[in-house]
Amino acid sequence: MNTPAKYLTSLAQSLSTMMLYPREHPTWGRAVDASFAQLAELQRENKTPSFSFIGSDVIYGQQPLHELKDWPWAEKLADVGVQRLEFGAEVTRSEYEEFVAEVLKRIVTSSSGSTTHAAADAGTAGSIRFGAVTVLEGGGYGFGDEEGEPGSATPTGPALPFALGEEAAAVSYMYEAVQTKDVVPLVEADAVVRSLSVAMSGSSSMIIPLLRLKASDPYNAIHSINVAVLVMTLAEFLGMGNKDVHEFGMAALLHDLGMARVPRELLLKPFELTDIERGIVERHPADGARIVLASDNRMELAAVVAYEHHLRPDGSGYPQRLFKRTPHYASQLVRVCSVYNALRIERAHRAPYPPERALQFIEERAGREFDPQLASSFATMMRRLEPHITHITRDDRLVTPGAVAAIKG
DSSP states (O other), X not given: OOHHHHHHHHHHHHHHHHTTSOTXXXXXXXXXXXXXXXXXXXXXXXXXXXXXXXXXXXXXXXXXXXXXXXXXXXXXXXHTTOSEEEEOSOOOHHHHHHHHHHHXXXXXXXXXXXXXXXXXXXXXXTTEEEEOOEEOTTSOEEOXXXXXXXXXXXXXXXXXXXXXXXXXXXXXXXXXXXXXXXXXXXXXXXXXXXXXXXXXXXXXXXXXXXXXXXXXXXXXXXXXXXXXXXXXXXXXXXXXXXXXXXXXXXXXHHTTGGGGGSOHHHHTOSSOOOHHHHHHHTTHHHHHHHHHHHHOTTOHHHHXXXXXXXXXXXXXXXXXXXXXXXXXXXXXXXXXXXXXXXXXXXXXXXOOOOHHHHHHHHHHTBTTTBOHHHHHHHHHHHHHTGGGEEEEOTTOSOOXXXXXXXXXX
């Protein structure tokens, strides 16, 4: 086992031991000492080590730590607001004890059900810094304020990625990876979904951040991010739990992945496609499903959604199948959100639909093109949560919730 894996294993062992004893017990202190000794050994190799916990994956620096693939403590730490962990060059024993005590407190209170920690919760213990992870532009992970030094986060936490520029760049990178390697980097995809969750819940009131498409922006990336935000919002609105919300968000982010195989000139064509061209475009659901499964065969829901998101409730649409059946619930949910966002974005052949007209389009086709209950729930949600919708560009930092009223239409 390499040194970074040894350190994290010792941290988990120490936290498990400390749960059994009060802080004044000698065993509690010995557990801290054992873990601190492993950190000191790690810092002889790397003075400023950092870890990110993305789903069940552990990222050391900017590289996956394969020895701890599916490490159960990765999700445990992320669930209590420790998605990212950075150590400064001079960590003292007292700073380290303060850090593990705070992490232990979060785990215990979370297990009791009395308190939950949002993904955006952040903390510092001297030169130790921990909190929510952000996808950085050009790849990699950080806190979103990388110009600061470890330990410099303010009590209110790290800057939140409301501009979503890093997320858009990461999704563009995912599409480029599909074009060149036929696989999608799922660790980055998971990080994007978690970062979107932070952006949605990182203030005193919920925010629904939707990116506005500019001429220079990549359509696929903007569309995928917006659909993921809408799907996670609708899933929460329907009362789903955090795990399902996250899984539906992942499926939404990847639903149009097969479009990476469609020639750019077809996507930008300003008039109707020919039958041959339409056939090329309509291959993207099957291509997307194959790409997802080739990347990780455990991503069954995302593959199903990629394959089915253009199917109607009666099974018609494309890809055409010999035996029609009702698409998966997640596929139908993603379809509603995807069509709405596509209508709201300006395309080469038409102007964007105003919000109300796009909702009326969905409602008028409920039962034929969309599941009637999902169509109704989506329209109700969008009208009810309109003050929380925030339209932004990748260059903005934050537009006050409700600003959509000023640009409506």
